[in-house]
Amino acid sequence: MPYEILTPKEMAQADSLAMKRGPFDGYGLMCNAGAAIAALILERFPGLARVDVLCGPGNNGGDGYVVARLLAQAGVDVSVWAEGTPRAGGDAARAASDCPIVPRPLAEFSPVPGSVIVDALYGAGLSKPLSSMAARAARLVAGQGVPVVAVDLPSGVSGESGQPLGDAFAAALTVTFARKKPGHLLQPGRRLCGDVVVANIGITDAVIAEIGACAFENAPELWLEDFPISHVDTYKYRRGHVGVFSGEPSTTGAARLAAMAAARSGAGAVTVLSPTRSLAVNGAHLTSIMLRKADTLDEVLAFLDARKPKTLVFGPGLGPEPEVGNFLLDLLEAIGRAPESMVIDADGITSTALQAETFFRALERQGAPQTIITPHEGEFHRMFKSIGEDSNLSKLEKARRAAAVANAVIVYKGPDTVIASPDGRAAINENGTPLLATAGSGDVLSGICAGLLAQGMAAFEAACAAVWMHAAAATHFGPGLIAEDLPEALRPVLRDIFARRGA
Ligand SMILES: NC(=O)C1=CN([C@@H]2O[C@H](COP(=O)(O)OP(=O)(O)OC[C@H]3O[C@@H](n4cnc5c(N)ncnc54)[C@H](O)[C@@H]3O)[C@@H](O)[C@H]2O)[C@@H](O)CC1
Numbered sequence: 001m002p003y004e005i006l007t008p009k010e011m012a013q014a015d016s017l018a019m020k021r022g023p024f025d026g027y028g029l030m031c032n033a034g035a036a037i038a039a040l041i042l043e044r045f046p047g048l049a050r051v052d053v054l055c056g057p058g059n060n061g062g063d064g065y066v067v068a069r070l071l072a073q074a075g076v077d078v079s080v081w082a083e084g085t086p087r088a089g090g091d092a093a094r095a096a097s098d099c100p101i102v103p104r105p106l107a108e109f110s111p112v113p114g115s116v117i118v119d120a121l122y123g124a125g126l127s128k129p130l131s132s133m134a135a136r137a138a139r140l141v142a143g144q145g146v147p148v149v150a151v152d153l154p155s156g157v158s159g160e161s162g163q164p165l166g167d168a169f170a171a172a173l174t175v176t177f178a179r180k181k182p183g184h185l186l187q188p189g190r191r192l193c194g195d196v197v198v199a200n201i202g203i204t205d206a207v208i209a210e211i212g213a214c215a216f217e218n219a220p221e222l223w224l225e226d227f228p229i230s231h232v233d234t235y236k237y238r239r240g241h242v243g244v245f246s247g248e249p250s251t252t253g254a255a256r257l258a259a260m261a262a263a264r265s266g267a268g269a270v271t272v273l274s275p276t277r278s279l280a281v282n283g284a285h286l287t288s289i290m291l292r293k294a295d296t297l298d299e300v301l302a303f304l305d306a307r308k309p310k311t312l313v314f315g316p317g318l319g320p321e322p323e324v325g326n327f328l329l330d331l332l333e334a335i336g337r338a339p340e341s342m343v344i345d346a347d348g349i350t351s352t353a354l355q356a357e358t359f360f361r362a363l364e365r366q367g368a369p370q371t372i373i374t375p376h377e378g379e380f381h382r383m384f385k386s387i388g389e390d391s392n393l394s395k396l397e398k399a400r401r402a403a404a405v406a407n408a409v410i411v412y413k414g415p416d417t418v419i420a421s422p423d424g425r426a427a428i429n430e431n432g433t434p435l436l437a438t439a440g441s442g443d444v445l446s447g448i449c450a451g452l453l454a455q456g457m458a459a460f461e462a463a464c465a466a467v468w469m470h471a472a473a474a475t476h477f478g479p480g481l482i483a484e485d486l487p488e489a490l491r492p493v494l495r496d497i498f499a500r501r502g503a
C-alpha cells in the first residue's frame with residue numbers, strides 16, 4: 001500500500017529497521033538517496049553547469065555529500081558549503097570523506113545566478129529554528145531567485161507539521177525517501193516543497209508495513225475498492241435515501257446544493273425537509289428531489305418512520321442559533337437506531353459548539369448514527385477549542401484528536417483537508433484546488449459525503465472519497481467555477497472512478 005504517510009519519527013524507525021533487514025546498511029541507503037537526487041537534478045536541469053550543495057552536520061548533509069560527489073563525477077562544477085561537521089564514525093562522515101570536494105564554511109556562501117542550490121542542511125532531524133547562518137543562506141537564496149532542490153524537506157520546515165520553524169528554504173523540487181511526511185502535504189510545507197518526488201532508496205514495503213503507520217495520502221487507491229458501484233438488480237431505495245434539512249426562505253440554497261450533490265453521487269432518492277415558510281421557494285427549484293414539510297421534531301420523526309432514509313444532512317443554511325443545535329440534540333435523543341448515518345456541517349457545527357460535550361456523548365451511544373463532521377478552520381476552532389489552540393499539534397494530529405473526542409469522522413477542511421477517523425486512521429488530501437474557495441462549495445461536499453454514506457460506504461472511506469471527488473470535479477470544471485457547477489462536474493469524475501473499477 002504505497003500511500004502511507006510517515007511522521008519523521010516513523011521514518012527514523014523505518015530507516016533503522018531497513019538497515020536491520022538489509023540488504024542496505026545506513027551508508028548504502030544514504031548512497032541510494034544521493035544517487036536518486038543526483039539523477040533527478042540531471043534530468044530536471046539539462047545543460048546544468050554549476051551546483052552549490054549546502055550540507056548540514058547530520059545525515060541530511062550526508063546525502064548532500066553523496067550528491068556533490070556524483071554530480072562532480074558527471075562533470076558539473078560543484079561547490080560544497082558546510083554548517084558543522086558530521087559526527088566521526090557516522091554515515092555522514094563517511095559520505096563527506098568519500099566526497100572529493102573540500103567544503104567551505106556556509107558563512108562564506110552566496111548564490112550566483114545560473115546555479116542550482118541543493119539544500120542538504122536539515123531534513124527529518126530538524127528540531128529547532130535554523131541557525132543564523134543557515135537562515136541567512138535561505139534569505140540570500142530566496143532573494144537571488146535561484147532554483148532550490150531540497151533533500152528530504154526544505155530546511156527550516158517541520159516534517160511533522162509543515163510549519164516553518166523560523167526562516168525556511170522554498171524549493172522548486174523536493175526529493176524525499178520511501179514515503180511522504182506530513183510536512184510535504186500540510187500547508188505551508190506543501191507550497192515550500194515545490195514538486196515532491198518520492199525516491200525508492202531500498203526501504204521495502206514490508207518494512208513500511210511493519211512500522212504500522214495509519215496516516216495516508218488521500219488518493220483513489222485508498223477507497224476505490226469500497227466505492228459503491230450500482231448493480232443490475234438495484235432500485236432507488238437500495239441505493240439509499242438521503243434527507244437534507246433546509247433553512248429559512250432566504251437561506252435555502254445551501255440545502256439544495258447538498259441535495260443535488262447527494263443525488264449526483266449516487267443516492268437513489270433525496271428529500272429536502274423544509275419549514276413551511278420555505279416550501280414555496282424550495283418547491284420552485286426542485287424537480288427530481290422530493291420536498292417534505294418538517295416544522296417540528298414529530299414531523300421529522302414521522303418522515304424517518306415512513307421513508308427510512310439512511311442518511312441525514314444537518315447544517316447547511318440552518319442558521320447558527322442555539323435552537324438549531326438544541327433541535328439536533330433532541331433529534332439524536334429521539335431517533336435511536338435510525339438513520340444509519342449523518343453529515344453535520346456549517347451551522348450544524350456552529351449551533352452545537354456551545355454544547356459540544358453533550359453532542360459528542362450522544363454520538364458515542366450504542367446505535368448512534370455513523371457521523372461525518374465537516375468543519376472549516378473557524379468551525380473547527382468553535383467546536384474543538386482547546387485542540388484548535390494547541391500550537392504543538394499539526395493539523396493532522398488536531399483532526400485525529402477531534403475525531404477521537406467527537407466519536408465521528410472529522411473532515412478538517414482547507415487547502416490541505418485532513419480526514420480523520422475515531423479509530424486513529426487519517427488521510428491528507430492530495431488534490432485540493434483554490435477553485436473550491438467559493439460560496440456553497442462546502443454544502444456540495446456535505447452532499448457528496450451523504451450520497452456515498454447512503455449507498456453503504458463506511459464513514460472514513462466515504463469522507464475520503466467525497467473530499468477527493470469534490471476537488472477533482474472543481475479541477476475538471478476549471479476557472480469560473482461556482483458551487484452550482486459542482487454536482488454536474490461530478491459526472492466525468494464518477495465516470496473515471498467507474499472505469500477504474502471496471503464497471
Ligand atoms: N541512514 C539514515 O537514517 C538515512 C537518513 N537519510 C537522511 O537523513 C536525514 C535525517 O538525518 P538526521 O536524523 O541526522 O537529521 P538532520 O540531518 O536533519 O539533522 C542533523 C542533526 O542536527 C541537529 N539539528 C536539528 N535542527 C538543527 C538546527 N536547526 N540547527 C542546528 N542543528 C540542528 C539535530 O540534532 C540533528 O540530529 C533525512 O532527512 C535524510 O536526508 C537518508 O540518507 C536515508 C538514510
Ligand SMILES: [K+]
Nearest residue numbers: 119122153155
Ligand atoms: K533539506
